[in-house]
């Protein structure tokens with residue numbers, strides 16, 4: 001090997017193995033002239049046992065561990081803050097660099113533990129009821145940054161012992177006995193506008209050598225990126241939730257601006273195509289309840305017409321208010337009447353329980369607070385700050 005080559009290896013940035021699925025790990029091993037099964041061993045150490053220090057991977061040969069230590073790393077984003085609610089809902093805020101943060105929420109229930117993860121820093125869709133939308137789009141997360149949320153949360157929940165009702169995590173136990181049995185892409189960002197990285201992270205979630213989650217227990221939530229719904233159905237069908245939020249195009253154009261590109265009729269057709277591949281035989285339609293905007297009984301009747309065109313369940317979401325939106329949550333009576341109207345028409349309807357209210361664990365809430373507090377955009381434009389995270393206390397961090 002020439003001198004120039006050895007210098008370049010020494011200065012190359014480390015390869016982050018966090019974002020490589022078992023196939024990619026095996027490919028790296030062959031590139032190095034190692035046996036592909038080393039890739040399987042690595043995947044188990046990293047994703048199943050949550051180990052990031054190569055020296056602790058005791059069944060790997062010493063020389064191999066040394067090589068990994070020089071050339072690779074297993075890294076997720078640093079945790080800026082960690083909050084635990086009275087109902088044991090957990091919320092982590094991850095630093096994804098350049099003044100951006102994303103959040104992850106864990107919701108324990110009797111029969112399942114759901115992790116809600118982010119796919120982008122900010123979001124370009126700009127729905128007026130969503131605080132992530134107000135941040136604008138910052139950047140796509142990488143596979144390592146997406147899967148790192150699951151990796152870190154599982155490690156943290158197992159270590160802290162805060163959640164004791166479910167038994168220890170291990171791939172042998174029944175899915176609903178795992179601390180994290182379900183993953184939903186309902187944090188920050190539009191997952192289908194970061195397709196490649198989301199697909200890579202889905203593959204790791206489903207792989208038996210990594211997290212081994214069932215397709216039925218991993219849910220992509222989308223505002224309706226029609227062509228990518230078709231690709232997902234082909235590449236990696238998992239459970240699908242569609243953010244409908246309005247029963248006609250005029251209103252949906254305002255509430256979910258992407259509707260101007262992919263209107264309701266195209267969206268419903270894409271849902272029906274997706275169902276041909278989906279692991280579940282229904283689509284979940286999410287419908288946020290906004291006072292005097294989309295919560296009249298006339299809206300419910302229009303919604304029934306749409307719901308009859310696709311096998312579906314409807315999940316009514318009480319709006320989580322924030323100052324900039326100027327919108328209000330529908331009253332409990334309104335939600336009840338709306339829900340009853342749908343149910344009377346034979347449509348399976350649920351109302352989302354609010355969890356972790358004392359730690360603002362609703363979508364986009366904490367990162368939204370940061371934005372509010374620092375007014376990052378104006379201040380950045382005025383050249384006052386570099387980072388909108390600079391005045392947030394670091395409660396816990398990890399390198």
Ligand code: SAH
Nearest residue numbers: 130186189190221222223243286319320363
């Ligand atoms: N971009 C994707 C996934 C992330 S948003 C999507 O829109 O589906 C996940 C869910 O949170 C969506 O259904 C969204 O409508 C909802 N949501 C966003 N802001 C909210 C708020 N302030 N209160 C309640 N739900 C909200």
Ligand code: SF4
Nearest residue numbers: 123125127130133223
């Ligand atoms: Fe983006 Fe979803 Fe928020 Fe709309 S609701 S702005 S699509 S994250």
